[in-house]
Amino acid sequence: MLPNSLSTLPLWPHGVRPKLYSFRRCPYAMRARLALWASGLEFDKQEVDLKQKPPELWDANPVGTVPVIVWVENGSPVVIAQSFEIMICALRARDPLSWLPQHQESWTTALEIITANDVSFKKHLDRYKYPNRHPETSSLKEREAGSVFLQSYEKVLENQDFLSGDHFGMLDAALAPFVRQFAKTDLLWFNSQGWPKLICWLQAFEKSDAFTFIMQKS
Ligand SMILES: N[C@@H](CCC(=O)N[C@@H](CS)C(=O)NCC(=O)O)C(=O)O
Structure with a gap:
């Protein structure tokens, strides 16, 4: 069921x-952290100071x-950095929560949307959110470009409760933290865009056990 491009990833270790x-x-x-929470697997977490x-x-x-x-396997480190x-x-x-897509078609769609998020939406988000770091562009232009993505999510959510389908899944978890950052940059503006489904989806995410758990300070 896993696409070929992902089947070569290291397997979660035993012991x-x-x-x-x-x-x-x-x-x-x-x-x-959302996916690790959903998996229920055991791991240790170290919060990093990005400046040190x-x-x-x-x-x-x-x-x-x-x-x-x-982790270390047969004496050698195994690293996943994406x-x-x-x-x-x-x-x-x-x-256990069936977060992974169940059909080939949903895998293809999810991979396309996540790639677009990581390659393009994140770029617009950063330029909108940190205009001082990006004098070469205008914050409003970047917000407009990011909105095209959000509009497309609104369209999907008109027909189903979650981006993944009928329950919160991998695609929702992969995108929600980015949509949240975009929304929080100017919440008044976000809430006035005529995206009622997306607003509900984001609010439900922020109220979820998953989000509460992963945002605990520890
Ligand atoms: N493609 C990577 C991107 C990860 C990334 O860019 N993380 C940021 C923090 S949000 C980072 O570590 N930046 C380095 C830094 O700020 O020093 C992934 O999907 O994990």
Whole structure:
């Protein structure tokens, strides 16, 4: 059922607790923690100060981004340094809430939407949210470009309760932290855009056990 491109990911280990390097407010780390929560698998979490990353994080992921999950297998470290791949590794091992897509078609759609989120929507989000860091563009132009994505989610949610279908799933978890950041940049504006379904979806996410759990300060 897993697409070929993902079937080569490392399998969740037996008998060792992987360590997740995370940053509470990072949307990529949030999606990884959501999937780990849904899987119910055991792991240790280390909150990282992004301004002072621990040497073990640099060793595991020379790019220096979080989230990263690491464990040792046959004496060698196994590292997954992409948030979506951490989601898949966890849910492939254990998926009691049926978060993974059940059909080939839903896999294809989910992968397309998540790629578009990570490649394009995130770029517009950053440029909208941090205009000072991006003098080359205008915040409003970037907000407009990001809105096209949100409008398309609204359209999907007119026909089903969740982006994944009839229940919250992998696609919802992969996108919700990013949509939340976009919404919170100017909540008044977001709430006045005529996206009633998306607003409900986001509010339900923020009230969910999953979100409450992953945002605990520890
Ligand atoms: N493609 C990576 C991106 C992760 C990423 O960019 N994380 C940010 C935090 S939200 C980061 O670690 N940036 C490095 C830094 O701020 O030093 C993934 O999906 O995990």
